[in-house]
Each structure stands twice: as C-alpha cells, then as structure tokens.
Amino acid sequence: MKTVLIIEDDQIILEMYRDKFQVSNFGVITALNGEDGLAAALRHHPDLVLLDLAMPKMDGMTVMQKLRDDQWGRSVPVIILTNLNLDGRLLEEIIKNKPTYSLMKANTTPEDVLEKANGILERR
C-alpha cells in the first residue's frame, strides 16, 4: 500500500483529500502545519507528499527546502497544492526546490489530484 502525506492547514480541505486517498486504498498521514508535516515526512518516509504553501509555523516553501536538504527527501515526489498564483519570486523560489508538480487547488478536483498522484507513482 502506497502512503501519502498531506500537509494542509485547512481542516476541511485536509479531510477532503484524506477521504479521497483513503477510498482509493492509500495509507494517509496528515499534518495541519508545515512543522508537523516536515517531522512526519522525515519520520514516516511516505511515497508522496501533498503540500500546501501558505501555512502556520512553517510555510510550504521552507518544508520543501528542508526536504530537499535531506538524503531521503531529496527525491520524494511533492505535489504543491495551493490557491496562490505562482508568479514572480514565489515561482522562482518554488522551481529551485524541484517539486514534481504544482496544481491550483480550486481549479482541480480531488479526483484530478489522485490521477496525478497515481501517474507520478507509476512512473517511479
């Protein structure tokens, strides 16, 4: 069973993705802020990370940087799920940390995210 870590500070959205991945037979770990999310990632080594950007305690960008500094985290696929427009400096910063994909949450459905996740995991 593949495991996905969802790091998302909006409880409703977190539960929505959790339910979607659980129904699709994924093991799901969740975290409501960046700090807990990073700790969970380094402890459990999930197969995939869904990462929000704007979060309390530690933002998604810092989580990405710290993940990429870690030997295991260097290659873990990360899908950025954000409702921010990725423009200018924010976009350049994100690119530096090599996410696997970035999706605008509001423009997708959980089904789209699941499809993208399955595609990424199949290619690995």
Added chain:
Amino acid sequence: MGSEILYFIFGIGFSILIYAVVIILRKINLKSNKVQKIDKNLDQTKDEFISFVSHELRSPMGAVKGLASMMLKGDYGPIPDRFRQPLTNVYVSAERQIRMINDILNISRFQSGRIRYTLLNFSFEKVTSEVIETLQPLAKQRRITLTLNSDGKTQVQGDDIWVRQILENIIGNAVKFTEEGGVTVSYKEEGDMAFVIVEDTGVGIDPYNQKKLFIKFQQVGGSLLQKTIGTGLGLYISREVARQMGGDVRLEKSEVGKGSTFVLGLPKSGSALAIETRLRLEKEMLLTLNNNVGKEK
C-alpha cells in the same frame, strides 16, 4: 567702478538663482523619490491584497466544488437519485464562482505583467479534443451537437495551459449560446499561423454588441445571453493572452439568428513568428524557467 558694482550685484544674484534652482531641483528629486517609494509600497500592498484574495476566496469554493465532486462520484457511498441534480448544481455554481475569481485576478496579473508563459510545442488537436471532451456533457444537456471535423496535427507554439483556458472559453461560449443545431470545431493554416475555428449555429451577435465583445467588463446584452452570468472578462483575457503568445482571438463572422464563428490563432512551431515571440517574451522576462511548475491547471 559703477560697472564693477553692477557685475558684483549681478554675480551674487546669479549665484542665488543657481542655488535656488539647485534647492528646488533637489526638492523635486526628493519628492519624486518619495512618490516612487509610495508607488512601490502601493504596488506591494496591491500584490499582497491580490495574493490574499486569491487564496482566501478560492479555498472555500475549492472545498465546496471538491466535496460535491466526491459525493457525485460516490466516494462517500451511493447517493439517492433525487440528490444528484442539486449536488450537480452545487458543483457547477462553485465552479462558476471560481472562474469569476480567476478572471478578475487574471486581469490584475496581466496588467501588472505577472503572468508568465511556458512556451511548448504541441498539436492543436490534443488540447482541443480534451476541451471538447470536458464540454460534451454540457452540449448533451443542451441537446446540441459538439463535433470536431478535421485533423489539427500541425504543431503550434504556446502555453498549453493558457491555450486550454482560451479554448474552454470560446468553445464553452459557443455551446452556451447555441439553442439548436450545434458547434463545429475545425482547423486551418495560413502563413506562420495555425487556427482553431469554432463555428456555432447559435443566437449570433449584432454589430453593436460585436464591438463590445473584447472590451473589459462588457457583457453582450439580449434576453437570451443575459441568462448566462459571467464577469465579461473571458474574451478580453483570452485575446490579450493569445496576443502575448504571438497569436490572436477574433470574431470571424456573426449574424443574429444564424450563429457565430470565432478563431484562435497561434504561431506554428519553428516559424519566424514563433521565434520572434519567444525572443520578445524572453526579453520582457515573461517566460517561466520550468515546463512543469507554474502551470495552474
């Protein structure tokens, strides 16, 4: 002696004048720096506000849309038939709201030059057939046909995510404004450009409203068209973005009661126009650095 005094007085007067000019210029410069600083602060505040709005407005609507889609798919168990239509309405309304938010934010992003493009080579056919597939349920619901009637294998250069949005807008409008008959999508080439042609047998647009089509916040009037709610920004953004990619969106022809034909044109891959567009966007720093990231589906 008299002339020496005059020279002396003139010299002092001239020095005072120069000094006064220097002081004034310095003040103007200081003021202009202050104005620049205020402008910069205003820009920053505007950016932060837009960022906040984009995040805070999209998040709850995204949850509404996502949860409705999961319920419709049966992720929370089977739903009674009588709930299916109301849930579909929830989904469609949330999506419409998100589109409006996106349109308004895109205008702001476009005007401040924050939209970046990832120029790829792809065939019109691939993107168009995907868009048609997503719009088929709407066409079926409206009992009209939506058909693709030729090959569009010519490779074009553009940002495929934006091209998809433009086609969703043009083909979506054609479907929404057609009561009988259908919408036909085809392709053509001309010089350095390749085109997607969207032809409908819909209500058509009178000459007065044709002039308003590509203007910001202008909605085409008329009892039937007023049924469709929108920001009136879709065609404006579509055309501006297409032009940035070296292409164009235009109304080819329209007649009230007979239908309309819209076209989207883009530079063919490798053409002089494609190269020129890439260089221009590079110069204006409007290209993204990566092909996967920065694309908001």
